[in-house]
Amino acid sequence: MDSENSACGNPNPNPTLGPSKLMLAFRFLRALSLVHRTTPASSRTCRGRRIERAAYASMAYSAGTGRGWSRAVLRRLHHRARRRAVAPRRLSTTAGNRAEALRQLVPGGAGMDYCTLLEETADYIKCLSMQVELMQGIVDSSSSYGP
């Protein structure tokens, strides 16, 4: 889904504070409308997956390229555009596996040292929660006033 690339390639102006909520909303709404426009109404799951991808894409673009995880997400997106990608396998958290499990959850975590991993996790959590808030707000607003 290349709906998100190109126009908004600006790096995150305030990397420390995290992506701006407004920019995130803007990008996501744009992508969402694109998804709705291009997807046939019959394929629900397909649309759902596309929306999810759009969510991650808008998240990554809002975060900018200053973050390891956002770069990894964009890389994954671009590669997926060319070929079918496999869903990442998940590790169960066992005693020795916590760092590994975290690496698998956070995009791009495999190539990081533990210290950087923690940092990226914090930023990733921030962006994820912002995205979830946004989506929840959209669903709420659309459902309360919809027909």
Added chain:
Amino acid sequence: MQHGSREVRGGMAASASAQMALHDDHGSQQIQNPGLHDDFFDQMLSGLPSAWTDLGNPKSPWDASAAQKLFRIDLAGKQPDESQPEAAAEGLRYASYEEATMLASRLSQSQGSGGSSPTGEAMMLQLNNHHILPAVGRSQTAVGGGVGESGLLPLPLTLGSGGAADPRIIVETPRDEMDRPYKSPDHNGGEELYNGLGGSIRAAQAATGQHFHHPQSYGGAAASAGVGQGPAASASSGGGTPPQKQKVRARRGQATDPHSIAERLRRERIAERMKALQELVPNANKTDKASMLDEIIDYVKFLQLQVKVLSMSRLGGAAAVAPLVADISTEGPGGRAGANGAAAGNNDSLTVTEHRVAKMMEEDMGSAMQYLQGKGLCLMPISLASAISSAACRPSAGGLVPAPPPATTSAAAAAESPSSPSASALTVQSAAADTTAPKR
């Protein structure tokens, strides 16, 4: 045993050191106190002058039995096991053993200056409860039994530069005074050991004169610090002379070794990041690092699941969104063409719609929303609209920044972004219109 030699230099009885050694042994669980076999003692003591006999109990000559007695006294509850001298001897594989003998010989040399002093006994009593480095264990016992101080020798390996900061501070002055007269070239090895021994011993030494009540805390502190230190720290700190050691000595629990410094830095950074994470993740009241990590992992999984669920559920809203999107897409090209130049025209039409929507809103919100959707428009917060318009305007030179009409009962601003024909929104603003979109 530097510390032993220091004691001597300090004028403290070698007995103090000997007794201290014994008492130090007392602290270690693995002590095989019992290592005080007569033969072994004789072996150890063969090279020592008779002055050593003064070290122990003033009452009894220094010999194996006296040492054993002392051991029994110190190690309350521990039965001297006489059958383990060989084992104890076996335990003397540590390098410190050689140092112990070295120190022992040195001590014997310096015996002349020192005489037994009652403080030695006092130290013995103080050190009674010291739990100095259980790790010292065997070598301590074995060697300590014979030489009396050798028990302390392994201490340097573990105590290293560790030692309580506070006790050390208290100790430092007296130690300085003690140390100065004793800079003999002979005592390099001893000094190493001394440096290695850490604060507990010195504290004990210094405390002899002044702080009788401190050594216990010293001992405990030093012991814990020492155990925490590890041989690396002691090895690194063993190089300097004692007075210099005092100045460059790291705080308790830290070391001057570059590796440990880097390690410490890394640990601090990790702790910092964990704290930041704790603030982000709910239910982060776990003190355990492992459970904190588990919590973080679960939270990330939860958030990702939420995104998935919300994206699926959006399908429900798709029915409402689809017409919106369809309208927008049809409007898109036309809108874009018009947007660049004819902002006024757009505004006019929008103003009309605006008013209609405002009127409808006063009656019934739901119907107003439906009307909007029918028109292919949606409601969004004014801040979002401003942001969108500003973002849209930036990349495009001819972008328009729709100025929200003067505040009326239902001020509305239409933002149209040239770069995204599909985004067309009607913004309802209750407060005064904010004409300047925030630039970023």
